[in-house]
Amino acid sequence: MTGPSPTIRIRSVPALAGLRWIRLALRAFRHQPGGFMGMFGLYMLCLLLLAIPLSLLAPLAEAIHIDPGVVSTLTLVAMPLLSLAFMLSTEAVTNDVRISPALLLAPLRASAQARRSLLAIGFVYFGVFLLAWFAGNALDGGESVKWFLANAMAQPDGAKAPATPAPLSDAGRGVLLLKMAIVALGSLPLWHAPALVQWGRYGAAKAMFASVVAMWRTRAALAVFGLGWFALSLAVTAVLAVLALVLGESIILLLLAAMLYWALSALFYVTLWFGFNDTFEFARPVPFRTVMASEEPPAS
DSSP states (O other), X not given: OOSOOOEEEEOOOOTTHHHHHHHXXXXXXXXXXXXXXXXXXXXXXXXXXXXXXXXTTHHHHHHTTOOHHHXXXXXXXXXXXXXXXXXXXXXXXXXXXXXXXXXXXXXXXXXXXXXXXXXXXXXXXXXXXXXXXXXXXXXXXXXXXXXXXXHTSOOOTTOOOOSSOOOOOHHHHHHHHHHHHHHHHHHGGGSSHHHHHXXXXXXXXXXXXXHHHHHHHTHHHHHHHHHHHHHHHHHHHHHHHHHHHHHOSOHHHHHHHHHHHHXXXXXXXXXXXXXXXXXXXXXXXXXXXXXXXXXXXXXX
C-alpha cells in the first residue's frame, strides 16, 4: 500500500439501489458458488481452530467469575477478515478471476497500520457483544441466555428436548430486544469500516466515523436492502417448508436446510462489496513533480 491516499466521496444512492446490491450479489454468486461457500467454510474452520487455544482460558474465566462463553466469543475479533475476504472474492469474480483461499488472510499482508486498525475494529465487535451480554444479564439475571441455550441450541445426544419451549417473561423478552438493539446499533460503525481501512487507508476511528456517516446518507437504500433480505429469507423458509412436507423429518432435509442456509450466509457477505462500491467513490490524486526554474515545463 504505497503512494498517495485516495480521495473518498460518499455518493448519493437511490433507495432501489438496495435491491440492486442483492441482484448483483446473486449474479456473482451464480458464477462461483463453490468458491464463495468454500470461503465461508474456511472461515468457520479457522474459528474452530482459534477456539481450541481459547478453550484453555475457560478455567481462568471461571476462577474470576466470568462465563466461559464470553471467552469463546473472542473469535469475533476476526470478523473484519470475513467481510474483507468476501469483498476481495467478489471483486475477483467481477473481474473473471477464480476465488483463492489465500484471500482470507490477504488483508493481513497489508501495512502494519492497516493490521492494527483491523484488530481495533475486531475488538469493537467483541466490545459490542460484551455490552449486550452484561447489560442484558444485569437486567434479567441471565434469563434470556438460559432460554436461548435451552430452546434454540441443539440438545446433546440423549437429552430430551422439552415438548413446548418455556416462554420468556416480559422482562426476558424486553432484554432480548435490548440485546438485539445494542448489536444492531453497535454494528453501524463497523459496516463499511474494514473496507475503508483496506481500500481507503483509513485508521480505525476515522473508518468507523465514515461508516456511520455513509450509512445515514444511504439509509433509504439500506432499508430497502433489509426488506429485500427479509423477503429472500422468507422465500428460503417457504422452500424448506415445502421440502419438509415432501421429505418429512429426514437426514436429507437436514442436509438441504444446512446447504441453503450456508449459501444464504455466504450470499449476504457477497452483497457487502456491491454496497460499498456503490456508496463510495475513490479518486487517486494525480502525481506531479516540481519543475525547477532552469527546466522546461513538462509537455501538456
